[in-house]
Amino acid sequence: MNNIRVVITGLGVCAPNGTTIKEFTEAIKNGTSGITHQPDLEALGFSCQIAGKPTLSEARISQYFTPLELRNLNSTGIIYGVIAGLDAWKDAGLEIQNNEDPDWDSGSIFGTGTSGIDKFRWAINKIDDLEIRKLGSSVVVQTMASGVNAFISGKLGLGNQVSTNSSACATGAESILLAFERIKSGQATKMLAGSTSDSGPYIWGGFDAMKVCTYKHNHEPEKGSRPMSLTASGFVPGSGAGAFVLESLESALARKAKIYAEVLGGHVNSGGQRGLGTMTAPNPIAVQRCITNAIKNAGIKANEIEVINGHLTATSKDALEIENWKIALNSTAENFPYINSLKGMIGHCISAAGSVECVASVLELAEGFIFPNINCKDLNPEITSLINEKSIPQTLIKKSFNILAKASFGFGDVNACLILKKFNHG
Amino acid sequence: MDKTQIIKELAKIVTPYTEEKSALENIGEDTDFITDLKINSANLVDIVLDIEEKFNIAIDNDSMAKMLTVKATVEIIETKLNAG
Numbered sequence: 001m002n003n004i005r006v007v008i009t010g011l012g013v014c015a016p017n018g019t020t021i022k023e024f025t026e027a028i029k030n031g032t033s034g035i036t037h038q039p040d041l042e043a044l045g046f047s048c049q050i051a052g053k054p055t056l057s058e059a060r061i062s063q064y065f066t067p068l069e070l071r072n073l074n075s076t077g078i079i080y081g082v083i084a085g086l087d088a089w090k091d092a093g094l095e096i097q098n099n100e101d102p103d104w105d106s107g108s109i110f111g112t113g114t115s116g117i118d119k120f121r122w123a124i125n126k127i128d129d130l131e132i133r134k135l136g137s138s139v140v141v142q143t144m145a146s147g148v149n150a151f152i153s154g155k156l157g158l159g160n161q162v163s164t165n166s167s168a169c170a171t172g173a174e175s176i177l178l179a180f181e182r183i184k185s186g187q188a189t190k191m192l193a194g195s196t197s198d199s200g201p202y203i204w205g206g207f208d209a210m211k212v213c214t215y216k217h218n219h220e221p222e223k224g225s226r227p228m229s230l231t232a233s234g235f236v237p238g239s240g241a242g243a244f245v246l247e248s249l250e251s252a253l254a255r256k257a258k259i260y261a262e263v264l265g266g267h268v269n270s271g272g273q274r275g276l277g278t279m280t281a282p283n284p285i286a287v288q289r290c291i292t293n294a295i296k297n298a299g300i301k302a303n304e305i306e307v308i309n310g311h312l313t314a315t316s317k318d319a320l321e322i323e324n325w326k327i328a329l330n331s332t333a334e335n336f337p338y339i340n341s342l343k344g345m346i347g348h349c350i351s352a353a354g355s356v357e358c359v360a361s362v363l364e365l366a367e368g369f370i371f372p373n374i375n376c377k378d379l380n381p382e383i384t385s386l387i388n389e390k391s392i393p394q395t396l397i398k399k400s401f402n403i404l405a406k407a408s409f410g411f412g413d414v415n416a417c418l419i420l421k422k423f424n425h426g
Numbered sequence: 427m428d429k430t431q432i433i434k435e436l437a438k439i440v441t442p443y444t445e446e447k448s449a450l451e452n453i454g455e456d457t458d459f460i461t462d463l464k465i466n467s468a469n470l471v472d473i474v475l476d477i478e479e480k481f482n483i484a485i486d487n488d489s490m491a492k493m494l495t496v497k498a499t500v501e502i503i504e505t506k507l508n509a510g
Contacts, residue, residue, distance in 0.1 A: 068442045068469075136475055137468040 006183045007423060009257040010092025010245030012084035012194070013359045016052030016238055016346045019060070019083065021091065021363070027345070028360050028371040029396050033222035034346045035236055041208075044201050048213035050221040052238030052347035053199045054080060069151075072138040075116030080241035080352070081148035081196030082155070085110060088192060088243035089156055093257055096156055107160030107188050109178045110149040110243070111171035111195035113351035116142035117202045148196050160188040168410025169311070170268065171195045172242060172354025173418055177266045179246045189251045194243030197352035204237040212280075212315065213237055225348075227312040227341035228322075228383050228392060229376040235313040238347030242355030244362070259423040260366040264298035264403075266418035267291075277413040281317070284324050290415035291328035291407060298419035302329040305337050305419075306401040307370055309361040311409045312341035313348050319382035321409075326386055336387040337405075338397070344374040354408035354416065361406045365422045368400035427507065429455075432500050439476045443469045455497040470494075481507060 011021050016034025018024030027034070034052045042049040056079065062070060064082050073079065085108070089096070097103070114120075119142040126134050141147050146164035153162040161182060167174050172195035179191035197203070207213050214234035217224030225236040252259055269290045271283025295302050308325060312318050326336060342357045349356050364370055372395050379389060400422070407417040427435075437453045444450055444463040459465045465473070474490050477483070477499070483506040485493075493499045 071442065134475060136472045138472070 005249035010088040012087030012243040014080040047215035077198040084241035084243035092245035102159030104159040105189040108192035111165040170410040170416040173408040173416035196241035199239035226375040232314040236347035238349035267293035271413035294417035370397040
Protein backbone atom coordinates (compact mmCIF):
# COMPACT_ATOMS: atom_id res chain seq x y z
CA MET A 1 0.00 0.00 0.00
CA ASN A 2 1.38 3.44 0.86
CA ASN A 3 3.20 4.98 3.77
CA ILE A 4 0.17 6.20 5.73
CA ARG A 5 0.58 5.09 9.35
CA VAL A 6 -2.48 4.44 11.52
CA VAL A 7 -2.65 5.01 15.25
CA ILE A 8 -5.21 4.58 18.02
CA THR A 9 -6.10 7.86 19.71
CA GLY A 10 -9.27 7.03 21.63
CA LEU A 11 -10.69 4.13 23.64
CA GLY A 12 -14.12 3.33 25.02
CA VAL A 13 -15.35 0.23 26.78
CA CYS A 14 -18.48 -1.22 28.30
CA ALA A 15 -17.30 -4.47 29.86
CA PRO A 16 -18.67 -6.76 32.57
CA ASN A 17 -15.82 -5.66 34.86
CA GLY A 18 -15.73 -1.96 34.03
CA THR A 19 -17.69 0.56 31.98
CA THR A 20 -15.12 3.34 31.83
CA ILE A 21 -11.50 3.09 30.70
CA LYS A 22 -10.33 3.97 34.20
CA GLU A 23 -12.50 1.34 35.90
CA PHE A 24 -11.65 -1.30 33.28
CA THR A 25 -7.89 -0.64 33.52
CA GLU A 26 -7.99 -1.14 37.29
CA ALA A 27 -10.09 -4.28 36.93
CA ILE A 28 -7.87 -6.01 34.39
CA LYS A 29 -4.71 -5.16 36.35
CA ASN A 30 -6.24 -6.63 39.50
CA GLY A 31 -7.77 -9.64 37.80
CA THR A 32 -11.27 -8.58 38.84
CA SER A 33 -14.02 -10.83 37.56
CA GLY A 34 -17.19 -9.40 36.04
CA ILE A 35 -18.99 -12.75 36.03
CA THR A 36 -22.10 -12.90 38.18
CA HIS A 37 -25.03 -15.19 38.83
CA GLN A 38 -27.99 -14.38 36.54
CA PRO A 39 -31.38 -15.04 38.19
CA ASP A 40 -33.19 -14.84 34.84
CA LEU A 41 -31.05 -17.65 33.40
CA GLU A 42 -31.73 -19.76 36.47
CA ALA A 43 -35.49 -19.10 36.27
CA LEU A 44 -35.45 -20.13 32.61
CA GLY A 45 -33.70 -23.42 33.36
CA PHE A 46 -30.38 -22.64 31.67
CA SER A 47 -27.54 -25.11 32.29
CA CYS A 48 -25.15 -22.18 32.61
CA GLN A 49 -26.63 -19.62 35.01
CA ILE A 50 -23.66 -17.26 35.17
CA ALA A 51 -22.66 -14.56 32.71
CA GLY A 52 -20.78 -11.31 32.19
CA LYS A 53 -22.93 -8.22 31.86
CA PRO A 54 -21.88 -4.55 32.09
CA THR A 55 -23.40 -2.67 35.03
CA LEU A 56 -24.90 0.66 33.95
CA SER A 57 -27.13 3.02 35.89
CA GLU A 58 -30.15 4.75 34.32
CA ALA A 59 -28.40 8.05 34.95
CA ARG A 60 -25.33 6.97 32.99
CA ILE A 61 -27.38 5.70 30.05
CA SER A 62 -29.39 8.92 29.90
CA GLN A 63 -26.19 10.89 29.25
CA TYR A 64 -25.92 9.22 25.84
CA PHE A 65 -29.53 9.07 24.62
CA THR A 66 -32.34 11.62 24.29
CA PRO A 67 -35.48 11.07 26.38
CA LEU A 68 -37.31 10.16 23.17
CA GLU A 69 -34.69 7.55 22.21
CA LEU A 70 -34.87 6.11 25.72
CA ARG A 71 -38.64 5.76 25.62
CA ASN A 72 -38.72 2.51 23.66
CA LEU A 73 -35.09 1.51 23.84
CA ASN A 74 -34.82 -2.22 24.39
CA SER A 75 -31.50 -3.15 22.85
CA THR A 76 -28.63 -3.71 25.25
CA GLY A 77 -26.17 -4.04 22.38
CA ILE A 78 -27.02 -0.56 21.12
CA ILE A 79 -26.69 0.88 24.62
CA TYR A 80 -23.24 -0.70 25.13
CA GLY A 81 -22.05 0.23 21.64
CA VAL A 82 -23.18 3.85 21.82
CA ILE A 83 -21.60 4.32 25.25
CA ALA A 84 -18.28 2.78 24.17
CA GLY A 85 -18.31 4.57 20.81
CA LEU A 86 -19.08 8.03 22.17
CA ASP A 87 -16.62 7.57 25.03
CA ALA A 88 -13.86 6.64 22.55
CA TRP A 89 -14.62 9.75 20.50
CA LYS A 90 -14.45 11.93 23.58
CA ASP A 91 -11.33 10.16 24.84
CA ALA A 92 -9.65 11.04 21.53
CA GLY A 93 -10.29 14.69 22.34
CA LEU A 94 -12.86 15.01 19.55
CA GLU A 95 -16.00 17.04 19.93
CA ILE A 96 -19.48 16.45 18.63
CA GLN A 97 -20.09 19.29 16.23
CA ASN A 98 -23.54 20.34 15.18
CA ASN A 99 -22.46 21.58 11.78
CA GLU A 100 -24.77 21.58 8.81
CA ASP A 101 -22.42 19.18 6.98
CA PRO A 102 -21.24 15.86 8.39
CA ASP A 103 -17.55 15.17 8.94
CA TRP A 104 -16.74 13.74 5.49
CA ASP A 105 -13.35 12.40 6.56
CA SER A 106 -14.57 10.37 9.54
CA GLY A 107 -16.52 7.11 9.45
CA SER A 108 -17.27 4.06 11.54
CA ILE A 109 -16.99 0.29 11.25
CA PHE A 110 -18.96 -1.01 14.21
CA GLY A 111 -19.83 -4.68 14.24
CA THR A 112 -22.35 -6.92 15.93
CA GLY A 113 -23.74 -10.43 15.70
CA THR A 114 -27.39 -9.59 16.26
CA SER A 115 -29.10 -6.39 17.27
CA GLY A 116 -31.85 -5.66 19.75
CA ILE A 117 -32.77 -9.26 20.39
CA ASP A 118 -35.14 -8.25 23.25
CA LYS A 119 -36.78 -5.67 21.00
CA PHE A 120 -37.11 -8.29 18.29
CA ARG A 121 -38.82 -10.68 20.70
CA TRP A 122 -41.23 -7.94 21.79
CA ALA A 123 -42.05 -7.11 18.16
CA ILE A 124 -42.59 -10.75 17.21
CA ASN A 125 -44.98 -11.22 20.14
CA LYS A 126 -46.93 -8.10 19.12
CA ILE A 127 -47.23 -9.34 15.55
CA ASP A 128 -48.38 -12.78 16.66
CA ASP A 129 -50.94 -11.11 18.96
CA LEU A 130 -52.32 -9.31 15.88
CA GLU A 131 -51.04 -5.96 17.11
CA ILE A 132 -48.71 -5.10 14.25
CA ARG A 133 -49.73 -1.41 14.41
CA LYS A 134 -48.38 -1.11 17.94
CA LEU A 135 -44.81 -1.66 16.77
CA GLY A 136 -44.31 2.06 16.20
CA SER A 137 -41.16 3.44 14.60
CA SER A 138 -38.52 2.05 16.93
CA VAL A 139 -38.36 -1.62 15.89
CA VAL A 140 -36.42 -1.36 12.63
CA VAL A 141 -33.63 0.90 13.89
CA GLN A 142 -33.06 -1.27 16.95
CA THR A 143 -33.22 -4.66 15.24
CA MET A 144 -31.30 -3.96 12.03
CA ALA A 145 -27.72 -5.17 12.48
CA SER A 146 -26.39 -1.71 11.62
CA GLY A 147 -28.63 -0.09 14.25
CA VAL A 148 -25.75 0.50 16.64
CA ASN A 149 -23.79 2.32 13.97
CA ALA A 150 -26.85 4.28 12.86
CA PHE A 151 -27.16 5.66 16.39
CA ILE A 152 -23.42 6.34 16.74
CA SER A 153 -22.89 7.96 13.34
CA GLY A 154 -25.93 10.19 13.80
CA LYS A 155 -24.76 11.39 17.17
CA LEU A 156 -21.23 12.06 15.88
CA GLY A 157 -22.23 13.37 12.44
CA LEU A 158 -19.96 10.97 10.54
CA GLY A 159 -19.83 11.45 6.77
CA ASN A 160 -17.42 8.75 5.63
CA GLN A 161 -18.11 4.99 5.42
CA VAL A 162 -20.56 3.87 8.11
CA SER A 163 -20.90 0.11 8.10
CA THR A 164 -21.51 -2.85 10.38
CA ASN A 165 -19.39 -5.96 9.97
CA SER A 166 -20.34 -9.37 11.29
CA SER A 167 -18.00 -12.35 11.53
CA ALA A 168 -19.12 -14.10 14.74
CA CYS A 169 -16.50 -13.90 17.48
CA ALA A 170 -13.94 -12.39 15.09
CA THR A 171 -16.18 -9.32 14.56
CA GLY A 172 -14.39 -6.95 16.92
CA ALA A 173 -10.87 -7.65 15.71
CA GLU A 174 -12.08 -7.50 12.12
CA SER A 175 -13.71 -4.08 12.65
CA ILE A 176 -10.33 -2.62 13.62
CA LEU A 177 -8.66 -4.09 10.57
CA LEU A 178 -11.38 -2.77 8.25
CA ALA A 179 -11.12 0.71 9.77
CA PHE A 180 -7.31 0.50 9.53
CA GLU A 181 -7.51 -0.37 5.83
CA ARG A 182 -9.92 2.49 5.15
CA ILE A 183 -7.43 4.99 6.56
CA LYS A 184 -4.39 3.21 5.13
CA SER A 185 -5.87 3.41 1.64
CA GLY A 186 -6.32 7.15 2.02
CA GLN A 187 -10.11 7.09 1.96
CA ALA A 188 -10.66 8.39 5.50
CA THR A 189 -8.70 10.30 8.12
CA LYS A 190 -10.44 9.03 11.23
CA MET A 191 -12.51 5.90 11.75
CA LEU A 192 -14.35 4.70 14.78
CA ALA A 193 -13.99 0.92 15.10
CA GLY A 194 -15.50 -1.52 17.53
CA SER A 195 -18.18 -4.06 18.18
CA THR A 196 -21.00 -4.84 20.55
CA SER A 197 -23.05 -7.79 21.77
CA ASP A 198 -26.47 -7.99 23.44
CA SER A 199 -27.01 -9.42 26.92
CA GLY A 200 -29.59 -11.87 28.13
CA PRO A 201 -31.21 -15.25 27.70
CA TYR A 202 -32.27 -14.76 24.08
CA ILE A 203 -28.73 -14.18 22.85
CA TRP A 204 -27.08 -16.75 25.13
CA GLY A 205 -29.73 -19.49 24.86
CA GLY A 206 -28.43 -20.99 21.63
CA PHE A 207 -24.97 -21.46 23.12
CA ASP A 208 -26.43 -23.00 26.27
CA ALA A 209 -28.36 -25.49 24.14
CA MET A 210 -25.21 -26.41 22.21
CA LYS A 211 -23.62 -27.33 25.56
CA VAL A 212 -20.59 -25.15 24.87
CA CYS A 213 -21.06 -23.17 28.12
CA THR A 214 -19.96 -24.41 31.53
CA TYR A 215 -22.63 -25.67 33.93
CA LYS A 216 -20.23 -26.56 36.73
CA HIS A 217 -19.77 -23.18 38.39
CA ASN A 218 -23.24 -21.79 38.98
CA HIS A 219 -22.44 -21.60 42.70
CA GLU A 220 -19.13 -19.77 42.15
CA PRO A 221 -19.56 -17.36 39.21
CA GLU A 222 -16.15 -15.70 39.54
CA LYS A 223 -14.38 -19.02 39.14
CA GLY A 224 -16.50 -20.14 36.20
CA SER A 225 -14.50 -18.85 33.25
CA ARG A 226 -11.25 -20.86 33.20
CA PRO A 227 -9.21 -20.43 30.00
CA MET A 228 -6.13 -22.71 29.83
CA SER A 229 -7.16 -24.51 33.02
CA LEU A 230 -7.30 -28.28 33.42
CA THR A 231 -10.79 -27.76 34.86
CA ALA A 232 -12.01 -25.58 31.96
CA SER A 233 -15.43 -26.93 31.09
CA GLY A 234 -16.87 -24.54 28.54
CA PHE A 235 -17.13 -20.80 28.16
CA VAL A 236 -19.13 -18.33 30.22
CA PRO A 237 -21.28 -16.05 28.05
CA GLY A 238 -20.58 -12.34 28.21
CA SER A 239 -21.67 -9.09 26.61
CA GLY A 240 -20.58 -5.50 26.20
CA ALA A 241 -18.74 -3.34 23.69
CA GLY A 242 -15.30 -1.96 22.94
CA ALA A 243 -14.47 1.01 20.73
CA PHE A 244 -11.44 2.73 19.23
CA VAL A 245 -10.69 5.90 17.34
CA LEU A 246 -8.24 5.05 14.58
CA GLU A 247 -6.58 7.94 12.87
CA SER A 248 -3.78 8.69 10.43
CA LEU A 249 -0.58 9.45 12.28
CA GLU A 250 -0.38 12.73 10.38
CA SER A 251 -3.79 13.81 11.67
CA ALA A 252 -3.04 12.68 15.22
CA LEU A 253 0.26 14.55 15.33
CA ALA A 254 -1.24 17.67 13.75
CA ARG A 255 -3.84 17.95 16.48
CA LYS A 256 -1.41 16.82 19.19
CA ALA A 257 -3.64 13.89 20.14
CA LYS A 258 -2.71 11.37 22.79
CA ILE A 259 -1.55 8.21 20.96
CA TYR A 260 -2.15 4.87 22.63
CA ALA A 261 -0.64 2.54 20.04
CA GLU A 262 0.01 2.00 16.36
CA VAL A 263 -1.86 -0.54 14.27
CA LEU A 264 0.86 -2.17 12.18
CA GLY A 265 -1.44 -4.47 10.26
CA GLY A 266 -3.27 -7.74 10.40
CA HIS A 267 -5.13 -10.36 8.46
CA VAL A 268 -8.56 -11.94 8.22
CA ASN A 269 -9.29 -15.27 6.59
CA SER A 270 -11.42 -18.40 6.75
CA GLY A 271 -10.70 -22.09 6.98
CA GLY A 272 -13.56 -22.71 4.58
CA GLN A 273 -14.76 -25.56 6.82
CA ARG A 274 -12.29 -27.77 4.98
CA GLY A 275 -9.68 -30.06 6.50
CA LEU A 276 -10.26 -30.08 10.26
CA GLY A 277 -12.41 -26.94 10.02
CA THR A 278 -16.16 -27.16 10.58
CA MET A 279 -18.99 -24.75 11.34
CA THR A 280 -17.77 -24.63 14.96
CA ALA A 281 -14.17 -25.91 14.91
CA PRO A 282 -11.29 -23.94 13.44
CA ASN A 283 -9.19 -25.25 10.59
CA PRO A 284 -5.73 -25.09 12.23
CA ILE A 285 -3.98 -24.45 8.91
CA ALA A 286 -6.17 -21.36 8.41
CA VAL A 287 -5.50 -20.10 11.95
CA GLN A 288 -1.75 -20.46 11.45
CA ARG A 289 -1.94 -18.82 8.05
CA CYS A 290 -3.97 -15.93 9.49
CA ILE A 291 -1.26 -15.30 12.10
CA THR A 292 1.67 -15.58 9.68
CA ASN A 293 -0.04 -13.34 7.12
CA ALA A 294 -0.79 -10.77 9.84
CA ILE A 295 2.90 -10.76 10.75
CA LYS A 296 3.87 -10.35 7.11
CA ASN A 297 1.29 -7.59 6.60
CA ALA A 298 2.61 -5.75 9.66
CA GLY A 299 6.16 -5.94 8.35
CA ILE A 300 7.61 -7.51 11.50
CA LYS A 301 9.32 -10.77 12.35
CA ALA A 302 7.54 -13.45 14.36
CA ASN A 303 10.08 -13.28 17.17
CA GLU A 304 9.32 -9.57 17.72
CA ILE A 305 5.94 -10.48 19.25
CA GLU A 306 6.28 -10.16 23.01
CA VAL A 307 2.69 -10.60 24.14
CA ILE A 308 -0.24 -12.53 22.69
CA ASN A 309 -3.81 -11.75 23.62
CA GLY A 310 -5.44 -15.03 22.75
CA HIS A 311 -8.96 -16.03 21.84
CA LEU A 312 -8.77 -18.80 24.51
CA THR A 313 -12.39 -19.33 25.46
CA ALA A 314 -12.01 -22.03 28.15
CA THR A 315 -13.00 -25.01 26.05
CA SER A 316 -11.01 -28.06 24.95
CA LYS A 317 -9.77 -25.97 22.01
CA ASP A 318 -7.44 -23.81 24.14
CA ALA A 319 -4.50 -26.22 23.75
CA LEU A 320 -5.06 -26.36 20.00
CA GLU A 321 -4.97 -22.58 19.84
CA ILE A 322 -1.64 -22.48 21.70
CA GLU A 323 -0.26 -25.12 19.37
CA ASN A 324 -1.35 -23.02 16.39
CA TRP A 325 0.42 -19.94 17.78
CA LYS A 326 3.54 -21.99 18.45
CA ILE A 327 3.64 -23.35 14.91
CA ALA A 328 2.81 -19.99 13.32
CA LEU A 329 5.48 -18.16 15.32
CA ASN A 330 7.93 -21.02 14.82
CA SER A 331 8.77 -20.76 18.51
CA THR A 332 9.99 -23.21 21.13
CA ALA A 333 8.46 -23.87 24.55
CA GLU A 334 11.14 -21.62 26.01
CA ASN A 335 10.92 -18.58 23.78
CA PHE A 336 7.14 -18.51 23.41
CA PRO A 337 5.79 -14.98 24.15
CA TYR A 338 3.61 -14.11 27.12
CA ILE A 339 0.00 -15.11 26.48
CA ASN A 340 -3.15 -14.08 28.27
CA SER A 341 -6.90 -14.35 27.95
CA LEU A 342 -9.28 -11.71 29.22
CA LYS A 343 -12.13 -14.24 29.10
CA GLY A 344 -11.18 -15.51 32.58
CA MET A 345 -12.46 -12.16 33.92
CA ILE A 346 -15.32 -11.24 31.57
CA GLY A 347 -16.35 -14.45 29.86
CA HIS A 348 -16.82 -14.71 26.14
CA CYS A 349 -18.46 -11.50 24.95
CA ILE A 350 -19.38 -13.13 21.59
CA SER A 351 -19.34 -10.44 18.87
CA ALA A 352 -17.88 -7.94 21.37
CA ALA A 353 -15.07 -10.28 22.48
CA GLY A 354 -12.50 -9.05 19.97
CA SER A 355 -13.08 -5.36 20.63
CA VAL A 356 -13.23 -5.52 24.44
CA GLU A 357 -10.11 -7.70 24.47
CA CYS A 358 -8.36 -5.31 22.08
CA VAL A 359 -9.10 -2.41 24.45
CA ALA A 360 -7.27 -4.41 27.12
CA SER A 361 -4.42 -5.12 24.69
CA VAL A 362 -4.01 -1.45 23.76
CA LEU A 363 -3.99 -0.46 27.44
CA GLU A 364 -1.27 -3.05 28.13
CA LEU A 365 0.91 -1.60 25.36
CA ALA A 366 0.26 2.02 26.27
CA GLU A 367 0.76 1.65 30.01
CA GLY A 368 3.35 -1.13 29.99
CA PHE A 369 1.75 -4.04 31.81
CA ILE A 370 0.55 -7.57 31.16
CA PHE A 371 -2.70 -8.41 32.90
CA PRO A 372 -2.89 -11.65 34.89
CA ASN A 373 -4.69 -14.75 33.72
CA ILE A 374 -7.19 -15.77 36.36
CA ASN A 375 -8.69 -19.16 37.17
CA CYS A 376 -5.86 -21.19 35.64
CA LYS A 377 -3.55 -22.02 38.55
CA ASP A 378 -4.27 -25.62 37.53
CA LEU A 379 -2.86 -25.24 34.01
CA ASN A 380 -3.92 -27.81 31.48
CA PRO A 381 -0.95 -30.23 31.01
CA GLU A 382 -1.70 -30.31 27.30
CA ILE A 383 -0.73 -26.64 27.32
CA THR A 384 2.30 -26.91 29.60
CA SER A 385 3.63 -29.67 27.36
CA LEU A 386 3.67 -27.09 24.56
CA ILE A 387 4.90 -23.94 26.30
CA ASN A 388 6.64 -22.93 29.49
CA GLU A 389 4.45 -21.95 32.48
CA LYS A 390 6.22 -18.62 32.73
CA SER A 391 4.58 -17.59 29.46
CA ILE A 392 1.21 -17.64 31.23
CA PRO A 393 1.31 -14.87 33.85
CA GLN A 394 -0.81 -15.52 36.94
CA THR A 395 -0.09 -12.13 38.46
CA LEU A 396 0.21 -8.64 37.02
CA ILE A 397 3.50 -8.00 35.24
CA LYS A 398 4.65 -4.40 34.98
CA LYS A 399 6.75 -4.29 31.87
CA SER A 400 7.11 -2.00 28.92
CA PHE A 401 6.97 -3.92 25.66
CA ASN A 402 6.65 -3.12 21.99
CA ILE A 403 4.57 -5.58 20.02
CA LEU A 404 1.37 -7.44 20.79
CA ALA A 405 -0.58 -9.86 18.62
CA LYS A 406 -4.31 -10.24 19.10
CA ALA A 407 -6.39 -12.92 17.46
CA SER A 408 -10.06 -13.85 17.50
CA PHE A 409 -11.66 -16.90 15.93
CA GLY A 410 -15.33 -17.40 15.19
CA PHE A 411 -18.09 -19.81 14.24
CA GLY A 412 -18.16 -20.38 10.53
CA ASP A 413 -14.39 -21.03 10.68
CA VAL A 414 -13.38 -17.36 10.43
CA ASN A 415 -10.22 -15.79 11.86
CA ALA A 416 -8.81 -12.34 12.50
CA CYS A 417 -5.37 -11.35 13.75
CA LEU A 418 -4.03 -7.87 14.51
CA ILE A 419 -0.52 -6.66 15.22
CA LEU A 420 -0.29 -3.63 17.52
CA LYS A 421 2.78 -1.66 18.49
CA LYS A 422 3.56 0.67 21.35
CA PHE A 423 3.83 4.22 20.05
CA ASN A 424 7.15 5.79 20.75
CA HIS A 425 6.47 9.42 21.63
CA GLY A 426 9.10 11.99 20.68
CA MET B 427 -63.90 17.24 25.42
CA ASP B 428 -63.76 20.51 23.43
CA LYS B 429 -61.26 21.56 20.80
CA THR B 430 -59.09 23.60 23.23
CA GLN B 431 -58.81 20.66 25.58
CA ILE B 432 -57.93 18.31 22.73
CA ILE B 433 -55.19 20.69 21.53
CA LYS B 434 -53.86 20.90 25.07
CA GLU B 435 -53.65 17.12 25.31
CA LEU B 436 -52.09 16.97 21.85
CA ALA B 437 -49.40 19.46 22.90
CA LYS B 438 -48.50 17.15 25.80
CA ILE B 439 -48.31 14.14 23.49
CA VAL B 440 -46.01 15.77 20.91
CA THR B 441 -43.67 17.36 23.48
CA PRO B 442 -41.06 14.54 23.52
CA TYR B 443 -40.95 14.47 19.71
CA THR B 444 -40.03 18.10 19.10
CA GLU B 445 -37.22 20.44 19.96
CA GLU B 446 -39.04 23.50 18.63
CA LYS B 447 -39.98 24.97 21.99
CA SER B 448 -41.50 28.22 20.76
CA ALA B 449 -43.57 26.50 18.06
CA LEU B 450 -44.81 24.12 20.74
CA GLU B 451 -45.76 26.97 23.08
CA ASN B 452 -47.72 28.60 20.28
CA ILE B 453 -49.36 25.39 19.12
CA GLY B 454 -52.70 26.01 17.41
CA GLU B 455 -54.93 24.65 14.68
CA ASP B 456 -52.57 25.83 11.96
CA THR B 457 -49.50 24.10 13.40
CA ASP B 458 -47.96 21.57 11.01
CA PHE B 459 -46.18 18.66 12.71
CA ILE B 460 -43.39 18.41 10.18
CA THR B 461 -42.79 21.98 8.99
CA ASP B 462 -43.46 23.84 12.26
CA LEU B 463 -42.61 21.34 14.98
CA LYS B 464 -39.87 19.68 12.85
CA ILE B 465 -41.03 16.26 13.95
CA ASN B 466 -39.28 13.37 12.21
CA SER B 467 -41.88 11.88 9.87
CA ALA B 468 -41.03 8.38 11.19
CA ASN B 469 -42.30 9.51 14.60
CA LEU B 470 -45.78 10.40 13.30
CA VAL B 471 -46.82 6.77 13.74
CA ASP B 472 -45.66 6.90 17.37
CA ILE B 473 -47.73 10.05 17.93
CA VAL B 474 -50.78 8.31 16.49
CA LEU B 475 -50.24 5.39 18.90
CA ASP B 476 -49.96 7.83 21.81
CA ILE B 477 -53.19 9.55 20.68
CA GLU B 478 -55.03 6.22 20.47
CA GLU B 479 -53.96 5.38 23.98
CA LYS B 480 -54.75 8.82 25.44
CA PHE B 481 -58.21 9.16 23.88
CA ASN B 482 -59.02 5.47 23.84
CA ILE B 483 -59.83 5.48 20.14
CA ALA B 484 -58.69 3.48 17.11
CA ILE B 485 -57.33 5.37 14.13
CA ASP B 486 -57.50 3.73 10.70
CA ASN B 487 -54.83 4.00 8.01
CA ASP B 488 -56.75 6.56 5.92
CA SER B 489 -57.24 8.86 8.90
CA MET B 490 -53.63 8.40 9.94
CA ALA B 491 -52.40 9.56 6.54
CA LYS B 492 -54.26 12.86 7.04
CA MET B 493 -52.86 13.63 10.48
CA LEU B 494 -50.14 16.07 9.45
CA THR B 495 -51.53 19.20 11.11
CA VAL B 496 -53.14 19.94 14.44
CA LYS B 497 -56.38 20.94 12.68
CA ALA B 498 -56.73 17.64 10.79
CA THR B 499 -55.73 15.66 13.85
CA VAL B 500 -58.26 17.38 16.12
CA GLU B 501 -61.02 16.78 13.56
CA ILE B 502 -60.19 13.08 13.39
CA ILE B 503 -60.06 12.78 17.18
CA GLU B 504 -63.42 14.57 17.50
CA THR B 505 -65.02 12.33 14.85
CA LYS B 506 -63.75 9.17 16.55
CA LEU B 507 -64.81 10.38 20.00
CA ASN B 508 -68.29 11.21 18.76
CA ALA B 509 -68.57 7.91 16.93
CA GLY B 510 -67.60 6.07 20.11
